[in-house]
Amino acid sequence: MDFRLTGDQRALRAGMRGLLAARHPHERLRALADSPSPDGPRAPDPALWRALGEAGFFSLRLAEKDGGVGLGMPEAVLLFEEAGRALLPGPLVATYLAAGLVPGAAEGGCVVTALDGPGAAEHLASADAVLLLDGPAARLLRTGAGGAPRALRARPVRCVDPTTPLHLVRQLPRMPDGSDAALPIDAARMRLEAALLTAAQQLGSAFRTVELAVSHARRRSQFGRPVGSFQAVQHLCAEMLVRAELARAAVYAASLSMEPDEPAEIAAAKLLADSAAVRNARDCLQVHGGLGFTWESDVHLHLKRAWLRLRQWQSSIDSEELLANTLLCEASHIPERLPANDATDVLDAENVTA
C-alpha cells in the first residue's frame, strides 16, 4: 500500500498544469467571464479542445489499440482535478465519456455534452452531439454544431456561472428518432465515472480557493499586521484545508476502487468534494472581505462553478440517500450486537432484520 502519487502521476499532473497555464491562462478565464457575448472568446475554444485531445485528456482510458493512452481512473482524476483548479470551462466529462463512442471526441475534434434525464445541459449550442442518459439506457443525439438546442427544444438560461452557457431541457426526445442511436454501454457505470470526474474538478477548485485565501491573508494587512495572523482568519483557512484534504482522500480512493457494484465510495467522494468546493469558495470569499464580493475577484467564479458542478451527475441529496442505503446493506453483514442496555432495548421490535 502506498497511497501517494507515483512519480509518473506527479509528472502527468505537472504536465497538465503546464498545458492549462499556456492554453487557458488566467487572462482567458477573465475574458470569458467579463464578455460572455458572441464577440468575446468562445468556450469551448476549438483550438484548446484539440490541444486537450492531443494531450490525451479525452482518450486517457481508451486502450492504446483504440487510439487512447491506456491509463486508469486515478490518472483521469488527476487531470480533471487540474481542470477544476484552473476553472477550465466546457463539457469535459461528457466529451471524455463520449471518447470511443463519438468519432472525433477522443481527439478533441468535436464537443459532446450530456443530459441525465431532463434538466440543465451545459454548452448545448456548441455541442456536435449530446449524450442522453435515460434510466438504464444511453443514446446519442447527433445534431451537428448549433443544432442541439432546437432538437431538444431547449430554453437558454443565463447561467449563474458566467463561463458556462446553459440550457434547460424539459423532456428528452423519444427513442426512435432517426438522428439518435442506442449505445451499447452501461449507463449506471457511466454515471459513476461522471460523478467521480466531476468530484475531481470540485476537488481542484477546493484546493485552489485554499491557496487564494492563504495568499490574500498573507498580503492583506489590517491593524498593522497581516490578517492571516489573526486566529479568526487562520482558523477559517485551517477548516478549508481540512475539507479539501478529506475530499482528496475520498476522491483518490474512489478512483482506485471503481467498482460499479460499490457506488458508496464514489458517492462519498462526490458529496465531500461538492461540500469542499462550495464551502471553501464561501470561506475564501469571507477571507477576501469586500474584494471577495467584487466581479474582479476570481472567488465568485469558483463559487458559481462549484454550484453548477454540485447539481451535475449526483446531487448531494442523491449521494446522501445512496450512502444511507449502503449503510443498511453493511448493517446486515454485522453480527447482531445490540446497544448494551437490556432494560430498554429498542430493537425488540418485530422487524429487526434490515
Place this chain on the structure above:
Amino acid sequence: MDLTLTGAEEEFRRRLRAWLRDTLPGLPPEPPADDWPARRAYDCAWQRALHDAGYAGLHWPPEAGGQGATPTQHLIFIEEAERAGAPYVGANFVGLLHAGPTIAAEGTAAQRARWLPPILRGEEIWCQGFSEPDAGSDLASLRTRAVRDGDSYVVTGSKIWTSYAEIADWCELLVRTDPAAPRHRGISWLALPMNAPGVTVRPLRTLAGTAEFAEVFLDEVRVPATHRIGAENDGWRVSMVTLSYERGTAFAGEVVACRRTLARLARTARANGRWDDAVLRRRLGRLHAEFTALWRLVQWNVSEAAHAARTGGDGVPGAGGSVFKLRYSQARQELYDAAAEVLGPESLDARQEWTAQRLSSLSYTIAAGTSQIQRTIIAERILGLPKGR
C-alpha cells in the same frame, strides 16, 4: 496511488486473523469500567498475550524490542484487531504510544533495557504528567519544579487530566529544570515512579460520571537523575515525539469502530421507524461519507509516514495528523449526536451504550490538543500563515 497490499502484507493479515480467531474466545469477560484493578489486570493480560504471540510493540524498532513492522502492517493490525472485537490498548496506551516510543527514540541503552521490556510484556503501566492546572493548551508554561540535589531531582508541583494515574507504575513527567531559560528550553522529561513518597493521586470525576483521569500532586518527590530521558532542559523536544504519535494513527481503530456503529445506527433506525425521517437518513448518509474518507485519510497519512521511514525519517506522523484529528474528533461527536436522534427518548437513559459514548465523545475536541490548537497548527505549520500573538 496504490491501496493494494503486498503478498507479505496479505500473509501478515491472514496469520493475524487466524490468531485473533483462535485467541479471542478464550479471553475472560471485560471487567466493569469502574473496577480499576480489574481493568489493569485485563489490559495487562491482553498485552501479555500479544507479546507471547509476537505482536507486542509492532511499530517499535527491533532494537527497542519491537517487531519493526512497517506502518502499513501496523495499520492492518489496528484494523483487524478492531474488526475482530479484540480488547483496546486500554491502560497500556501511554506506555505503548507515548512513553515507550519516547524512551526508544531518546533513551540510553540502560534506560531502554529498564523500561521497554515491561511495557511490551504488559507488566508496567505508564501515565502522562504533562498538563497542569495552569498549563493546558499553553503546555510550555508548565511550572512543576525539579531542583537538582546530588544524584536526584526534587520535584514539587501538580499535574492534571492524568489518565490511568490510579493504576500506573510510572509517569512520564515534564518538569521545569531551568526557570531562567526561555520557556521551551527549561523543561526536562523524567520517569517518575508513582509509588515514590510525596506522590498523591486524587481521582477526578468526568461529566460522564466515571473517574477516567486524576490530579497528581507532587510534594518534594525525589527522582533519580538517571530517570531523565534526553538531556537536561531538552524535554520539550523529547516530548514532541510522543504528541505526534497521538495525533497520527492512534485513532485509526476508532474510525473502524465508528463505521460499524454507524451501520448499527442505520439498522436501529430502520427497526424503530426513525429511518423514514429523510433528514436523519441523510445525516447518517453524510456521516458514512465522512468516516469513509477519514479511513482513507488514515491510509494517506500512513503512506506518508511509511515513505518518511523508508527515506531515513523517523516514520512519526507529521502535521497531517492534525488535519485528521481535527475532523475525526468533530465527526465522532456528530455520530453520537445522530445516535441520540435515532434512539429518541431512549437516549436520555444514561446506561445506554450510545449515550455513554456521546458523553465521552465530548472530550475528543479537547484532549491531545484542542481543536483550536489544531487549527492554529494547521494554519501556521502547514499553510504557512504568519504567527499570531
